[in-house]
Amino acid sequence: MSEHDAPDPRSLGMEPEDLDGHTIEELADYLDRGRSPADPSIEQSAGCRIALDALERLRVLTPELLAADTAAEPPPEESWVQDILAGIALDARAGRRIPIAAPAPNTDLGITEGAVRGLIRAAEHTVPGVLVGRCRLDGDVTVPGEPVRVRVDVSVPYGEPIPDLVQRLREEISRRLTAHTTLDVTGIDITVHDVRRQSSPAEEDR
Amino acid sequence: MTESADRELAADIEAAVRVVPGVTAVFRAGGLLSKALVAGAQLLGIGDEEASLVRVVRAPDGIRVEVAIGVHSAAGAVATAHRVQAAIDALGAAHGASLAGVHVTVVHVDDTVERGASP
Numbered sequence: 001m002s003e004h005d006a007p008d009p010r011s012l013g014m015e016p017e018d019l020d021g022h023t024i025e026e027l028a029d030y031l032d033r034g035r036s037p038a039d040p041s042i043e044q045s046a047g048c049r050i051a052l053d054a055l056e057r058l059r060v061l062t063p064e065l066l067a068a069d070t071a072a073e074p075p076p077e078e079s080w081v082q083d084i085l086a087g088i089a090l091d092a093r094a095g096r097r098i099p100i101a102a103p104a105p106n107t108d109l110g111i112t113e114g115a116v117r118g119l120i121r122a123a124e125h126t127v128p129g130v131l132v133g134r135c136r137l138d139g140d141v142t143v144p145g146e147p148v149r150v151r152v153d154v155s156v157p158y159g160e161p162i163p164d165l166v167q168r169l170r171e172e173i174s175r176r177l178t179a180h181t182t183l184d185v186t187g188i189d190i191t192v193h194d195v196r197r198q199s200s201p202a203e204e205d206r
Numbered sequence: 207m208t209e210s211a212d213r214e215l216a217a218d219i220e221a222a223v224r225v226v227p228g229v230t231a232v233f234r235a236g237g238l239l240s241k242a243l244v245a246g247a248q249l250l251g252i253g254d255e256e257a258s259l260v261r262v263v264r265a266p267d268g269i270r271v272e273v274a275i276g277v278h279s280a281a282g283a284v285a286t287a288h289r290v291q292a293a294i295d296a297l298g299a300a301h302g303a304s305l306a307g308v309h310v311t312v313v314h315v316d317d318t319v320e321r322g323a324s325p
Contacts (some may be wrong), residue, residue, distance in 0.1 A: 046313035
């Protein structure tokens with residue numbers, strides 16, 4: 001990740017404690033070093049692990065997308081990297097604690113909102129080319145049985161049928177929410193925020 | 207139950223939780239403030255670096271256990287949290303401890319394991 005791509009964490013609405021004192025830049029450097037030597041203060045931080053997962057997926061796609069962005073005219077109004085990093089930073093926040101239905105009265109099971117946003121974002125790798133930007137859980141997720149709507153902004157590659165991409169992503173998100181939560185999800189709203197032009201081999205040869 | 211017994215119980219619970227199918231990691235349990243205090247104490251060299259990541263708190267009605275875990279994506283957070291709760295209950299019974307509350311929070315869902323990459 002270049003200096004240009006890495007925004008000031010404060011501009012992402014992120015506080016140091018969200019990443020247990022680390023920054024997105026430090027995590028990107030850590031990934032560059034192959035997560036070696038292992039840093040316990042990063043590996044033992046749930047926020048850092050959520051951010052690392054997303055940064056790792058983003059890094060795989062970055063060269064192709066940067067090439068497409070460079071080729072595109074006029075330049076996009078808002079950097080997609082900035083938008084996606086903002087979403088990753090939000091994911092790193094634990095957020096609200098979402099109860100999981102428990103079998104015993106003395107038991108209190110739950111999952112953090114940050115973990116849920118992270119698993120929703122990870123659905124993108126089952127639909128190649130789709131990138132998840134911001135993700136929100138609307139509704140009182142802290143109360144069992146309350147209706148919750150999931151709202152996701154995505155970026156899609158040009159040339160792919162959007163309804164098909166969106167449907168596949170919605171199905172994957174639904175499958176994940178069923179496996180990892182006991183939320184009453186009443187809808188998954190996916191907004192295509194950006195259509196990215198893919199650079200063709202002919203363009204790359206120029 | 208003594209403080210050393212509490213520490214032993216916490217260590218045993220951490221070890222038991224780590225081997226529950228679907229668990230990828232155990233994270234430090236507790237709120238932001240308590241975690242910051244532990245980290246600060248360790249930095250100053252006055253904390254116990256061997257202290258368990260599991261919190262065991264004695265309350266008037268019994269022992270309360272607090273655990274934060276990471277789970278494999280393929281295993282599912284709901285199923286894994288249930289297995290962790292069952293493992294803690296079984297361990298509490300083996301220790302003869304009356305568990306007034308078991309608090310399990312999934313803080314990370316690990317997709318890299320599912321894709322075959324290093325966790």
